[in-house]
Amino acid sequence: MPFDIENHPESPSLDELGEFVIEPVPPAEIQTRRDRGEILVETNLMEHEAVDAYVELGDPERGIRENVGTVLYRLVQLFGTPQFPEFRAGTDISHRTDTTFKYLLEVSETDPDDPPAREWLITVHDWHVRLGVSLADWSDDPADRPPVDRSEAIDLLALVHNVVTEPVECEYEEKFF
Numbered sequence: 662m663p664f665d666i667e668n669h670p671e672s673p674s675l676d677e678l679g680e681f682v683i684e685p686v687p688p689a690e691i692q693t694r695r696d697r698g699e700i701l702v703e704t705n706l707m708e709h710e711a712v713d714a715y716v717e718l719g720d721p722e723r724g725i726r727e728n729v730g731t732v733l734y735r736l737v738q739l740f741g742t743p744q745f746p747e748f749r750a751g752t753d754i755s756h757r758t759d760t761t762f763k764y765l766l767e768v769s770e771t772d773p774d775d776p777p778a779r780e781w782l783i784t785v786h787d788w789h790v791r792l793g794v795s796l797a798d799w800s801d802d803p804a805d806r807p808p809v810d811r812s813e814a815i816d817l818l819a820l821v822h823n824v825v826t827e828p829v830e831c832e833y834e835e836k837f838f
Contacts, residue, residue: 664713669714669819673816675823683767686765687744691745699800700803701798703795703796704796707791707793711811716822744764759787762786763786764785765784767781768780768781
């Protein structure tokens with residue numbers, strides 16, 4: 662039975678999550694790879710059979726009303742607008758089905774006791790009006806899919822959950838949202 666990542670027995674602690682660094686991939690790098698004919702391939706962790714966890718955004722029992730719109734607000738505050746041209750506001754959206762925003766992020770972890778650093782490429786996106794997290798890679802073959810290591814997937818889901826559920830300070834009235 663899948664666990665909400667907050668309650669997963671193998672979910673990393675906040676101290677462990679502090680060893681991760683998340684950086685958005687620059688739009689110019691995305692365009693350069695596309696110009697070379699590379700395709701971004703993804704494996705959605707929310708749908709993968711090896712991952713027994715999911716990200717829950719709200720908890721009505723505790724009065725938490727977070728949703729994918731709040732997630733997008735926080736991602737924009739942290740990383741700016743989505744880097745993919747097809748997900749920019751004001752563009753033709755007729756191709757969109759399930760996903761209306763997508764961020765491509767580089768994640769690295771440096772554990773001083775266990776070098777070298779681990780690195781991943783992930784996408785954070787909306788998925789069925791929920792939060793989606795996918796492992797990503799560049800490939801020439803659209804049928805390729807990044808392999809999933811269950812333990813790493815749990816770490817990445819916990820990291821993304823922490824990033825998108827932690828309030829950010831608003832410019833307006835310096836409130837946290």
